[in-house]
Amino acid sequence: MSDTVPARRRLPxxxxxxxxxxxxxxxxxxxxxxxxxTAPAQSIGTVAGxxxxxxxxxxSSRTPDPGTPTFAEIQQVYWSGDGKWLVTFSRDCTVxxxxxxxxxxxxxxxxxxxxxxxxxxxxxxxxxxxxxLLVDDTEKKFTVRQISTGRTVLVLDQSEHTYGDQFHLASDxxxxxxxxAQRQELNVWDVGSGQLIHTKLPKTDRQVAHLIGxxxxxxxxxxxxAGIKDGDRYTDLPPDGIYAMNLETGxxxxxxxxxxxxxxxxxxxxxxxxxxxxxxxxxxxxxxxxAGPYPWDHVDAVSPDGRFAASMEADKQDGRRVAIWDVSAxxxxxxxxxxxxxxGGAAIAFSPDGKLVAVGGLRDWKFGSGPDYRSWTPANxxxxxxVHVENRVxxxxxxxxxxxxxxxxxxVYPPDSQEVPQVDFP
Numbered sequence: 468m469s470d471t472v473p474a475r476r477r478l479p480x481x482x483x484x485x486x487x488x489x490x491x492x493x494x495x496x497x498x499x500x501x502x503x504x505t506a507p508a509q510s511i512g513t514v515a516g517x518x519x520x521x522x523x524x525x526x527s528s529r530t531p532d533p534g535t536p537t538f539a540e541i542q543q544v545y546w547s548g549d550g551k552w553l554v555t556f557s558r559d560c561t562v563x564x565x566x567x568x569x570x571x572x573x574x575x576x577x578x579x580x581x582x583x584x585x586x587x588x589x590x591x592x593x594x595x596x597x598x599x600l601l602v603d604d605t606e607k608k609f610t611v612r613q614i615s616t617g618r619t620v621l622v623l624d625q626s627e628h629t630y631g632d633q634f635h636l637a638s639d640x641x642x643x644x645x646x647x648a649q650r651q652e653l654n655v656w657d658v659g660s661g662q663l664i665h666t667k668l669p670k671t672d673r674q675v676a677h678l679i680g681x682x683x684x685x686x687x688x689x690x691x692x693a694g695i696k697d698g699d700r701y702t703d704l705p706p707d708g709i710y711a712m713n714l715e716t717g718x719x720x721x722x723x724x725x726x727x728x729x730x731x732x733x734x735x736x737x738x739x740x741x742x743x744x745x746x747x748x749x750x751x752x753x754x755x756x757x758a759g760p761y762p763w764d765h766v767d768a769v770s771p772d773g774r775f776a777a778s779m780e781a782d783k784q785d786g787r788r789v790a791i792w793d794v795s796a797x798x799x800x801x802x803x804x805x806x807x808x809x810x811g812g813a814a815i816a817f818s819p820d821g822k823l824v825a826v827g828g829l830r831d832w833k834f835g836s837g838p839d840y841r842s843w844t845p846a847n848x849x850x851x852x853x854v855h856v857e858n859r860v861x862x863x864x865x866x867x868x869x870x871x872x873x874x875x876x877x878x879v880y881p882p883d884s885q886e887v888p889q890v891d892f893p
């Protein structure tokens with residue numbers, strides 16, 4: 468006897484199963500880019516200047532659930548070229564310009580000098596900074612803005628298929644280079660005119676996973692490959708180093724030979740002098756020469772001149788601390804005061820003159836029960852009700868004294884919340 472069940476007998480079981488699966492399938496579809504599926508390359512961790520994401524990941528075309536909370540936690544920090552302004556990217560997909568000489572103002576005063584974008588929960592937004600310009604895609608297009616005034620300078624011409632999953636503004640602020648991981652192409656714009664200069668495909672059978680930076684003049688792009696072409700598809704291949712691609716010819720050359728591990732703690736930091744730091748090593752991106760090892764196990768930020776480095780350290784008594792290092796002497800200078808907030812590596816940045824270090828993050832607080840119970844939501848949070856959690860923190864420290872200079876942002880929570888004891892603040 469056959470084990471096959473007639474279709475009419477299976478139907479009653481299929482109907483409820485399909486009905487239950489439809490909302491799940493629609494939810495998955497909502498997380499895909501309207502332009503098509505993402506590239507198959509694997510993620511290799513966090514790269515400086517690139518929000519944590521799989522290579523080729525795209526912004527969602529879905530409207531956020533009205534009951535989904537958004538958080539203002541600062542995830543990336545940049546200085547303008549003259550050191551007069553700070554630019555931050557927050558978890559809620561907003562970009563804010565700050566005056567580092569301006570102490571925090573209590574609500575209802577506005578946050579920072581200028582903010583672009585609106586709080587979103589399901590979008591990926593990026594920003595790149597050079598000199599007095601920033602480029603962001605908070606409006607789903609590349610917009611060039613003047614940092615000192617906050618005004619929009621121009622919008623890059625994207626009339627062709629030139630949207631980029633990752634992008635960088637060259638140090639001289641004359642070029643924007645974006646990687647379209649799905650199409651495996653790099654697009655180059657002239658910032659002065661806003662026009663697309665050209666589109667180049669890397670002359671290699673390897674698959675681009677990350678665009679981690681550019682040469683000072685924007686003529687070279689530094690890439691990480693994490694796959695190899697096999698017929699009409701790509702197969703995984705461990706990243707074997709950093710490649711330099713000539714953006715005029717498309718030629719590719721292995722510049723830094725170093726096996727990269729796909730772990731969450733991976734960060735690549737590039738200085739103004741094009742010195743690359745990964746974990747406890749560094750390389751000259753112009754020559755490929757290696758330096759190190761250094762006495763730290765990883766690095767989160769390096770001063771533009773390469774003299775100082777910062778890294779997060781775990782301490783059993785004090786929790787996470789920011790350590791400051793003298794790079795050439797390979798010696799720890801000291802620790803910043805114990806933080807009364809949490810921060811990530813990408814939210815640490817040295818000023819252009821190396822005298823100040825800005826640290827961004829989020830304010831911790833507790834609610835619920837139990838001494839160790841902690842949440843990212845305030846005590847008056849109601850599930851299913853839209854709420855924007857203003858939990859961003861931005862603090863300046865003096866590099867010589869290793870003391871707090873100024874607090875630019877620090878939230879005040881409702882009286883029914885139980886705040887973590889303040890440590891570095893009066």
